[in-house]
Amino acid sequence: MDSVIRRLTLIIAVIGTLYHLYLVIHPYTPLADFHVSLLDLTQIQRAAHVFLVALLGYLLSFVRIKPRSIIGGMPLAVMTVVFMIEFLRLDISTSMKMFAVIIWALTMLPILIPALQKPSNIAGALLSFLPFVYLVVNYETLIYRSVMPEPWDMIMSFSEILLILGVIFRLSGPIMPTIVMIFLLYNLYGNHVPGLFSTPGFDLDMMLGKMYCETEAGIFGSITGVSLKYLIYFTTLGAVVTRMNFGQIIANIALLFVGRSPASPGRSCSIMAVLMGMFSGSGAADTQFVATLTKPLFEKVGYDKLVAAGVIATVGSIAYITPPVMGSISFIMVELLSIPYSSIIVMAIGPMLLYLLGIVTYNELYVKKQILPQLEISTNIDFSYFLRYCYVFIPIIFIIIMIYRGFSINITVTAATFLFILFAYADPSIRPPFGNLIKALEEGIIGLLPIASAVIAANMIMSMMVISGLASKFSIILMNISGSSILLATLLTGVFSLILGMGVPPIATYVLTSALTAPTIQKLAIINGIPEEAALLATHMFLFYFAVLAEVTPPVALSAYAASSVMGTDPIKTGVFAARVALPKYFIGLTFILSMSGTAILILPVLQSMHGFEAFFFIAVRFLFSIMAVIFLNVAVVGYFV
Incomplete structure (x- = not known):
């Protein structure tokens, strides 16, 4: 069973990544003349994106993620019970109320009974089809019912909310979904809150309509659109860079420029983090990559293990503010402030340089104070190595130029991704097996799941x-x-x-x-x-x-x-x-x-x-x-x- 689900997850993940990549080129293909809603309408694209996050989130939880402890999830489970009770008070049929209880049991009851978490993931994956298919079929009329939704609208909204909260719990833990429920219950019971924070208290049916039926709010709003428009392309780019064997090349180039000084381990991890930050924009991923490659160097010189780990953790997070590929927050800013991405790139340069200066300065001063020995490494890497592989930076230069000239980010990053693939298969010294490309496509959307949720x-x-x-x-x-x-x-x-x-x-x-x-x-x-x-x-x-x-x-x-x-x-x-x-x-x-x-x-x-x-x-x-x-x-x- 596990192997079947694992293979199914791989297939769906690859299809999901290819779907997003195709959306970039779709307007320039003959298929654009047929006006397919899944390819042409923003509302349906966002719904498809959320559907893939839910579907793959549950499948991934089945094959990879261990059941979580019940302690942290208890407040979430209790609050969702309150949410369900309020839903059961609505004027809807008994069969719909029974369906709502089943949805709650499959998504939230496993929080209290960890043994149910793995089998419930299959049910969650299957149930994720329902709200998506319903929206695709009824999208033309849903928008007009956002304030006064029909019973089926409400049950689909209720289901989608719990399915998303269940995915977030499984991927990232209980805190984020608990915060969502706090805000939801505040809207329901705000009339009981004294003082300035009191609200009129809003009807649940209106809130369910807003969350599911509106195109620019709720589940499918503009912030969700950021994940669809930008983030998936950068996680795919990062996965391609890693799987096409460019990560080790970038690390070797970083080592080439740091010499054999006692401070070289800290210098090399700083350079690696900046170089990888240009491609990935993921702090934890960069930290793990840098730590794996530089751990032997820190140990050879004799750094204190906690100092070395602290330096690595700090440089890893620099990926979020390293242009041109920064963290997901930068794209939220693009949407909220309605400013070009190039403006954020310019504003990030100063803080990034000062942040990096702080790390490098600390490293140099620490080494001199501790009087650490020279780094003894045996390597055949010289400047000819840099000249041989300097083409690895061409896609980054391409991204900067294209963004400066006003091209859309998703087109630019998709083109850069294809450049990396082309370079990898054109260079016989690093040419990866075809399976690596499939893994890159899988990891493109799999790596997005915690962020997208x-x-x-x-x-x-x-x-x-x-x-x-x-x-x-x-x-x-x-x-x-x-x-x-x-x-x-x-x-x-x-x-x-x-x-x-x-x-x-x-x-x-x-x-x-x-x-x-x-x-x-x-x-x-x-x-x-x-x-x-x-x-x-x-x-x-x-x-x-x-x-x-x-x-x-x-x-x-x-x-x-x-x-x-x-x-x-x-x-x-x-x-x-x-x-x-x-x-x-x-x-x-x-x-x-x-x-x-x-x-x-x-x-x-x-x-x-x-x-x-x-x-x-x-x-x-x-x-x-x-x-x-x-x-x-x-x-x-x-x-x-x-």
């Missing part, structure tokens, strides 16, 4: 905040607590972001903080003399940056866990050392928004407000002082003169 959940949360007006209420509270002080408001928001990031992925952290705190931060920035457009950009980059920092901030730090799994260290202690390594990274983000001079690190806000030499001087001075601050802070953290 979190994106869908974030879209659900955002929709419920819009319905309840919670964002405006939270902004009022933040303004009152901070006393209209931008310093206090940013500190509170930064801490809130780090705490939130302990339980949810960076993309969900950004979506929540941008909805709840961005209006207040932006308003205070404008009051402090930052132009409106600059304040908007700086606010969201600040939230972006702190959402990323949660990856390396204990006690829950995914990059730290990835590094510790390879280095054999305690994950909590690794997280503490990751937070210490390049400590200035926590101050860099705060400076974006405190004053107009702070926005110079982002470059673009200054270029929009100033021109010529004035802008250049303004940016140069800010970078000079920021570089000095990073160096001096690391001297203190390492205790170099002690």
Whole structure:
């Protein structure tokens, strides 16, 4: 049974990746003249994307993922029981109510009885067809029933919500789906909440209609569209780079430029992380890749294991802010702010360089303080190796040029993916077997599943905040607590972001903080003399940056866990050392928004407000002082003169 499901998962995953790749070229093919809804309509494409996430999520859980503990899932199960009871009170037929109970039992009861989790995954995979097929058949009329849905609309919405929450629980744990349920129940029972956070209390049928029937909200909204339009193409690109044997080439090139200094292990992992970050945009994946390749180097020189793991965890998370392929948050920003992706690339350059400087400085100072020996490695790699394989960077240059010239991101990244495949099979020295290409196509969408499920959940949360007006209420509270002080408001928001990031992925952290705190931060920035457009950009980059920092901030730090799994260290202690390594990274983000001079690190806000030499001087001075601050802070953290 397991082997059959494993093979079925592979086939569906490959078909899913090929479907998304075909969507890019579809408008230029003869099939475009036939107006196939699955290929031409955004609403159906998003529904298909969500369907594939649910279907593959349950299948993957069956073949790969062990049942989770019931302790963390108990609050989620209890809240979904309340949700089900409210649904059973609706004026629908008894058969529909029985079906709703069955859906709950198959998706949520296994949380309380782990032995049921594996068989329930097959049922979940089969049930995921129902809401998708229903939407495909009825999409033309569903949009008109978003406020007053029909009984079948409501049962399909109820089913889709529980199926998605079940997938998220299986892939990422209980915290994210629990947060979704908190927001959903808040909308239902907000009339019982006292004070400013009180709401009228919304009918469940209206909420179910909004979540399932609307095209720009709920489950299939614009944030979910980010996963469809952008993220799948970058995870596929990253999988192709790895499976086409380019990962080792990139690592060898990094080693070529670091020499035999005692600091070489730290230097090499920094360069590897930056180079791989250009392709993947995945922090935990980059951390594991870098850790695997550099662990022997750290051991040869004699680094403390926790320091080495902390350095690796910190450099791994740099993938999120390394242009041109950054983390998923950057594409959410494109949608929310309606700005070109190239603008985000420009704004990410400064923070990325300062972040990297902090890591490199810490590494160099640590090595000198500990008086570590030279790195003794035997390798035949020389500069001719770089010349032989420098073509590996052509797709990245291609991406930068195409984005600069205004081409869509999905077309650009798809073309770069095909370039990598072409180069791999054209070069006999690395030519992979055909099976590697199949694995790359499989991993393209499989690697997306935890991210995509979190994106869908974030879209659900955002929709419920819009319905309840919670964002405006939270902004009022933040303004009152901070006393209209931008310093206090940013500190509170930064801490809130780090705490939130302990339980949810960076993309969900950004979506929540941008909805709840961005209006207040932006308003205070404008009051402090930052132009409106600059304040908007700086606010969201600040939230972006702190959402990323949660990856390396204990006690829950995914990059730290990835590094510790390879280095054999305690994950909590690794997280503490990751937070210490390049400590200035926590101050860099705060400076974006405190004053107009702070926005110079982002470059673009200054270029929009100033021109010529004035802008250049303004940016140069800010970078000079920021570089000095990073160096001096690391001297203190390492205790170099002690």
